Amino acid sequence: MHVPDGFFNAAVSVSAGAVAAAGVAVCLRGARRELDDRTAPMAGLVAAFIFAVQMLNFPVAAGTSGHLLGGALAAILVGPYTGVLCMAVVLLVQGVFFADGGLTALGVNITIMGIVTVLVGWGVFRLVTQLVRGKGGVTAAAFLASLLSVPAAALVFTLLFWIGGTAPIEVSAVAAAMGGVHVLIGVGEGLITAFTVGAVLAVRPDLVYGARGLAAPLVLRGPDGVTTVEPAARPVAAGKALRPFLLGGVGLTLLLAGVVSFFASSSPDGLEAVAENKGFIGQATEHVMSWSPLGDYGEVGGIPVGVAGVIGVGVVLLVAGAVAHAARARGQAPAAGDDKVKV
């Protein structure tokens, strides 16, 4: 899935590069909060682990095998900030040292496979763990999170391709094909992520970042019958810290959508001509709802370029809203836990 050079036009490559750089910059600060001066060795070793685990082939069905993307797994095991950093470094190393993925497409690759998979994976994971408590909840959440993160990345790829791709392809067909294939890949990703998280949870539950709230408080019983309860180690408060990340992300996406759709509309390609002929927003939105590969040629592809930007921002807002909700819920969770400990 590493995008090579020449796949996207210059405007999308540069905008995605800006998004990736901003995301990585925020995560560098956030990871310092998660790991302080351990950041460099820990994130480096986890990045090496992600690189290794991406080479681990697992059987999907008779004869075929798949491999892990690892974004959701990284987010659940080491936290979202460190997760994005690790994925970004893995992609950087693959691009520069292994010629895997184009240098000008580095921003696109980091945005899609690093930031989107981690954000979607972490958002879904937090939502599900809020609803279902306990170890079973963590495993189920890990499955759903990584299952959804893969098609989400594929759809963002399709969206970028629609805005600034260099090929005249029916976008709904690409979206359907990419989405369909990646749901299947996502099931594999989900299964192996859930089993892996379960395995770590069984041996070293304290190492699973996403399950830090689960640790039971330490109860000390003294010789004279005095019982003291040590509160469980509290996860790093990320409620407020996440806000600039989200705001920055939304702002940059707006910029991306606005600037890029402007560039895209000035480039002479097949989509534009069709858009001029058949661009009815009302009809177009109807067709967006039915992502059918058999939809009329042209009309789905002919959605005015501005609508693409709006849809893009909508998707990001949904994801951001999910993450913000999860973060807020998470800020309150330890407080409730403390009360129980005092009682």
Place this chain on the structure above:
Amino acid sequence: MGAGHHHQLYLPGASAVHRLPPQCKLLAVFAFAVVVVATPRERFWAFGLYALLLAAVAWAARVPPGHVLRRMAIELPFVLFAFLIPVIGLGERTTVLGLSLSVPGLWAAWNILAKATLGVVASILLAATTEPRVILLGAQRLRVPSLLVQIAMFMLRYLDVILDEMRRMRVARESRGFEARDVRQLPAVARSAGALFIRSYERGERVHLAMLSRGYSGRMPMLGEVSASAAQWGVALLLPVSALAVLGLSL
């Protein structure tokens, strides 16, 4: 990084390209890729000249063509996709060898093939002539955040250790009769992945403590400053500047 841990792509050598400071090479390759991507796809001969430029660099660096060709297999999935575009593309159609192909689709396929291939070859030449550790020093000189460079350094340094650990676990699994046939074997593979994570994480903790005991305070000491003279910058920028000249001529 101990001896014998060079990555397959790096070819030790002492050519003029090998001796250039890493930051010059990084910037040159990156600028070259940008120029290639910005070239209009109708200018066939410009892409031919770019390929000649890269061939000249490969000749100067004494990188054998076979080494580059073998590594180019990495772009195969996208080449397959590029061949699909004319079949499923939109727009006016033409008939080639009995197949109905889209004309804009053919252009798009050519665009992706040409630019991706040039980009991959440029990256391969960079990786073949520069040690990974030195590339990172160059990145640091180019003001890439030092924490990011440190993370990448640790990753490269321990990559072979982690990969070896994974290999040992696979040998252990297989010597006990394990064979991954279908989904039912997934839990066993995943448990190995979980064990690998715990081992990596704990190794990271040990490495951090070892660093602390040697006086680590958040910054890595710079060993062997890599500085570039104006002449070296000039030599390195020959590649993107001549590519830019080609682009200027073609417009």
